[in-house]
Amino acid sequence: MNIAVLGAGAAGLAAAGELARKGCQVTVFEARERIGGRIWTDRTFGYPLELGAAWLHTGMAHPYAARSGGRTQKSDPCNLLLFDPQGRAVDAARCRELAAMQVSSVGRALRAGSLSGRPLSLRQSFEQVTPEPAEEVWLGRARALPVADIDALSGRWDPGADEPPPNQDLMPLEGYDTLLSTEGCSLRLEEPVEVVRWGADVELVTPRGSFRFDKAVLTLPLGVWRSGKVRFEPELPGKAEALSKLGVTLLNKVVLQFAEPFWPEGHDFFALTAQSEGHLGTYLDGQRAMGQPVLIGFASGRAARELEQKPDFEIIQAALEALRPAFPAVRWPRLCKITRWGSDPYSLGAYSLVPPDGDPSAYDRLADPVGPLFFAGEATWRRAPATVQGAHFSGLRAARQAIG
Numbered sequence: 001m002n003i004a005v006l007g008a009g010a011a012g013l014a015a016a017g018e019l020a021r022k023g024c025q026v027t028v029f030e031a032r033e034r035i036g037g038r039i040w041t042d043r044t045f046g047y048p049l050e051l052g053a054a055w056l057h058t059g060m061a062h063p064y065a066a067r068s069g070g071r072t073q074k075s076d077p078c079n080l081l082l083f084d085p086q087g088r089a090v091d092a093a094r095c096r097e098l099a100a101m102q103v104s105s106v107g108r109a110l111r112a113g114s115l116s117g118r119p120l121s122l123r124q125s126f127e128q129v130t131p132e133p134a135e136e137v138w139l140g141r142a143r144a145l146p147v148a149d150i151d152a153l154s155g156r157w158d159p160g161a162d163e164p165p166p167n168q169d170l171m172p173l174e175g176y177d178t179l180l181s182t183e184g185c186s187l188r189l190e191e192p193v194e195v196v197r198w199g200a201d202v203e204l205v206t207p208r209g210s211f212r213f214d215k216a217v218l219t220l221p222l223g224v225w226r227s228g229k230v231r232f233e234p235e236l237p238g239k240a241e242a243l244s245k246l247g248v249t250l251l252n253k254v255v256l257q258f259a260e261p262f263w264p265e266g267h268d269f270f271a272l273t274a275q276s277e278g279h280l281g282t283y284l285d286g287q288r289a290m291g292q293p294v295l296i297g298f299a300s301g302r303a304a305r306e307l308e309q310k311p312d313f314e315i316i317q318a319a320l321e322a323l324r325p326a327f328p329a330v331r332w333p334r335l336c337k338i339t340r341w342g343s344d345p346y347s348l349g350a351y352s353l354v355p356p357d358g359d360p361s362a363y364d365r366l367a368d369p370v371g372p373l374f375f376a377g378e379a380t381w382r383r384a385p386a387t388v389q390g391a392h393f394s395g396l397r398a399a400r401q402a403i404g
């Protein structure tokens with residue numbers, strides 16, 4: 001069987017590998033000049049730096065864990081040094097207590113939200129369970145890894161989602177991209193698919209021509225799928241409504257490499273509670289994670305969208321201003337790297353989410369095959385969307401569906 005795969009991210013490569021193992025002839029079309037998609041390991045500083053996914057979220061249970069040969073570094077979201085709004089470091093035991101409270105409060109908030117029986121944002125659900133106003137401010141500001149805008153996220157528990165094991169995050173030390181493989185497939189880089197014509201078989205149209213296949217596995221990121229940039233002829237039945245029930249959020253990284261570290265050793269993260277939510281208030285200590293004098297700041301949700309529009313210079317300045325109350329010795333960094341996943345044309349956002357008025361069953365509906373087309377990608381794996389493992393398992397599923 002002659003099968004095309006659209007996209008060489010975690011989902012596309014998992015699908016391609018499985019199809020090749022089962023004896024199919026596989027061609028992967030990738031719009032970028034590199035594989036990996038939202039796995040993007042940069043080496044321009046002379047060591048691997050993750051600009052997209054950084055963690056194997058399920059630790060040794062992750063489908064990529066065996067490929068890392070054990071060369072990973074554990075990272076603990078509760079090993080966090082908090083700075084109060086005046087820039088004073090908070091006592092270590094209190095930091096752990098607050099970080100652990102934050103982790104447990106997400107679960108409690110979602111369960112409380114589910115009982116309410118009406119659409120709620122995660123912020124509204126938090127308001128039902130957070131203990132005292134002062135703590136709420138701290139927890140809200142310091143949400144250890146701000147993954148999304150809590151106003152944009154549904155505040156209800158999805159019974160179809162996996163409960164992730166806490167504190168299992170591992171960072172692959174030699175680079176996430178070393179865990180990817182293109183074995184057994186023919187790879188066409190810098191070849192964006194523009195039109196998918198489908199009927200009894202599939203025709204893909206790219207700037208270099210049009211190509212026929214028996215079947216295709218499509219792994220379009222949700223932001224790109226929703227944008228309509230890839231045309232389906234005829235239109236896909238049953239997908240438009242599902243696409244409208246999910247959202248796309250943004251997470252960006254600001255990587256600052258300094259001449260030497262000016263921060264205390266021993267923490268995985270720093271959280272600056274003076275910062276407004278999502279606005280460069282959380283930093284990963286690269287000294288501990290990668291042995292480099294690097295801080296990696298996170299911007300998420302609405303704050304990330306605003307920041308992304310600014311020039312690099314202003315973004316670096318914003319990060320330094322955020323750091324200065326806690327670290328008065330901070331100087332202009334030697335090297336910087338800033339991501340803009342929202343305006344990246346082949347991603348158009350960081351990952352999927354269920355909005356307050358959304359419906360998590362849309363993940364399953366996006367996964368339903370249509371004729372010779374099979375669908376994969378993080379936004380088609382309800383059990384663990386927005387993750388590499390979710391993308392990987394969705395790719396395996398689509399490949400198995402395609403070969404029956």
Ligand SMILES: Cc1cc2nc3c(=O)[nH]c(=O)nc-3n(C[C@H](O)[C@H](O)[C@H](O)COP(=O)(O)OP(=O)(O)OC[C@H]3O[C@@H](n4cnc5c(N)ncnc54)[C@H](O)[C@@H]3O)c2cc1C
Pocket residue numbers: 006007008009010011012029030031032035036037038039051052053054055056057191192193194219220221224230251252253341346347349350351376377378379385386387388389391
């Ligand atoms: C900043 C950031 C941090 C993250 N951190 C983590 C983390 O620590 N751990 C974790 O598990 N997950 C993390 N994620 C999420 C994770 O990266 C994604 O869920 C996963 O990589 C998605 O894989 P995918 O194959 O579904 O999509 P993608 O990786 O986006 O692959 C889709 C591919 O399709 C290509 N494409 C798009 N349009 C076309 C076209 N028209 N024609 C051909 N090709 C096209 C794209 O270039 C891309 O290569 C993070 C994401 C971001 C953005």
